[in-house]
Amino acid sequence: MIPLGLPEPTAPALTTQAPDLDYWLLSPLLVVFAVGVVGVLVEAFVDRRHRRLTQLVLALAGVGAAFVLTLLQVGSLPEQGAGVGVAFATVAVDRPTLFFQGTILVLAFISLLLIAENRDGESAFAAQAAAVPGSEEERAHVLAGSQHTEVYPLVMFAVLGMQLFPASNDFLTMFIALEVMSLPLYLLCGLARRRRLFSQEAAVKYFLLGAFSSAFFLFGIAMVYGYAGSVHFADVYAAVGAGGAGVIEDGEPLLLIGMALIGVGLLFKVGAVPFHNWKPDVYQGAPTPITALMASCTLVAAFGALLRVFYVAFGASVWEWRPMLWVVAILTMVLAAVIAVTQRDIKRLLAYSSVVHAGFVLTAVVAASADGLAGAMFYLAAYGFTTIGAFAVVTLVRAPEGGAEAGDLAQWAGLARTSPFLAGALGLFLLAFAGIPLTSGFIGKFAVFEAAVAAGATPLVVVGVLSSAVTAFFYVRIIVLMFFAEPAETAPRVLRPGGLTGTVIGVGIAATVLLGVFPGPVLDNLLPQPSAEAAVGTQPSGAGIVPEDMFVR
Amino acid sequence: MDPMNYIVLAAVLFTIGAVGVLVRRNAIIVFMCVELMLNACNLAFVAFARMHGGIEGQVIAFFVMVVAAAEVVVGLAIIMQIFRTRRSASVDDASLLKN
Secondary structure: OOOOOOOOOOOOOOOOOOOOOOHHHHHHHHHHHHHHHHHHHHHHHOOHHHHHHHHHHHHHHHHHHHHHHHHHHHHOOOOOOOEEEEOOOOEEEEHHHHHHHHHHHHHHHHHHHHHHOOEOOEOOEOOOOOOOOOOHHHHHHHHHOOOOOOHHHHHHHHHHHHHHOOOEOEHHHHHHHHHHHHHHHHHHHOOEOOOHHHHHHHHHHHHHHHHHHHHHHHHHHHHHHHHHOOOEHHHHHHHHHHOOOOOOOOOHHHHHHHHHHHHHHHHHHHOOOOOOOHHHHHHHHOOHHHHHHHHHHHHHHHHHHHHHHHHHHOHHHHHHHHHHHHHHHHHHHHHHHHHHHOOOEHHHHHHHHHHHHHHHHHHHHHHOOHHHHHHHHHHHHHHHHHHHHHHHHHHHEEOOOOOOEOOEHHHHOOHHHHOHHHHHHHHHHHHHHHOOOOOHHHHHHHHHHHHHHHOOOHHHHHHHHHHHHHHHHHHHHHHHHHHHOOOOOOOOEEOOOOHHHHHHHHHHHHHHHHHHHOOHHHHHHOOOOOOHHHHHHOOOOOOOOOOHHHOOO | OOOHHHHHHHHHHHHHHHHHHHHOOEHHHHHHHHHHHHHHHHHHHHHHHHHHOOOHHHHHHHHHHHHHHHHHHHHHHHHHHHHHHHOOOEOOOOOOOOO
């Protein structure tokens, strides 16, 4: 039955040598992984009373250490070439990787502070997730002051996946990273202390849709594997250039299907229209600190992976994927902005705002140039800090009774009279989202739009600017509501920011202003500058050339 | 037999799974359909590995199985939790989150 003419499977020569792993370059990943594992052991062996503190110190120390290691690695990148492939070149360590990993670690550190916030023994998480909401069992756990300290190891595993996602240099590693990142997040979404039905529903929706999209991603990988005969990005790139691996005649459709399906999987994680439906529901239902983690870190990681897939693996078929991303970017910027105007819940509104921002970053991806890459990197970092700050403010404004967060925007009316500082902070974050000058949002938008224009995507930028105008409308509406409207009948209870939440808001404000006023040091050093003679030789390219020398190949 | 037939079979299975996710209402069935999609991917990987004469595709299939198992653990926990709360696993009943 075995057909003739097929190549016989060749078993790789058995080697007695252990694979050569560069532990130094893998150390940020290993540290976070180790802390996650130790966290699980802490759950088993440490007394209940000391667990929270132990877990928190471990997690913060782990993320902090990983960040320092990532910074140190920037100096150890080789002079020649973009970076190094580690562990059989399945993990790429280059400047974009290190930037994304560093950003993710900083944002995760800040999110951890928000996750750790504890008021009168009440965290943002359910006392006992397994207890049915409203049952006797749940009440007993609340009275006993139970806490889910498992949250911290789960966050560490999610962060591990996020670090690996933009670094993965082949599709298998990327798929594993995607799952390692997503599975803990599905669980974390369902752990909210209040409005537990919302939270559980968010978890189910996120899980089913997330699993659905990763199945698409995986089938896309299978198609690309069929076309290229390998899932390694460099091999895929070479195969695309050579027109297929030669085993399958006329394999072009396989590549196109694969590219589209992989795009679906990644655009789902990014939350671009038409794959955005999960975002408002999940952001609203999840515990707000987890929403902050997802809105910042997951977005950075997903865009890091998206950039690597389209710039490195599919770098030779820009003309195939560019139209697809054009359409998605336009749909995202237009539809999400319009839907956002009708939202009445602050978390849903921020979710749609996150969708719109994903559209803006996509314009930079479409540019397919070094400027586009740098613009996207800056935008994501700036947006991450601002969005964590905004969600931190959301955690403080509670409904008058019951202690749940006051989601309804009507309750936010006149907030500035009772708590001017909080309203001012949120006002600043919203202005940054809108892209007002002197905030990081303006510089970010300027960078991505400039890159898109340089690459000849002017219509896209026009759509983007119009969409910005629409979004500015509803951001300003909230500011007007907070500062100039009469307070609502049922004024919300505003909690005094504790040390942790206060720090988060402070860092958010500082980053938003600093990156807005002094963007130069960051923006100019994101990527190695082209040397002077090279800059003279190439005119500002209208075609948009995928930046080959920025990534490991 | 041409290995390409297996690719077609994989595509058919994948489509059945995808349609199932979209039309079925029980969260467990939806989840089973997702698993069907993952297994269709495995079939495609193994068939392509045969065509290319390498073992990479077969190795990937093992990884996918492990991931699918991990997904079952997380997925069933989440679905069980919502079932205990609502006494229903229908994805239509869970519709509190709206505009």
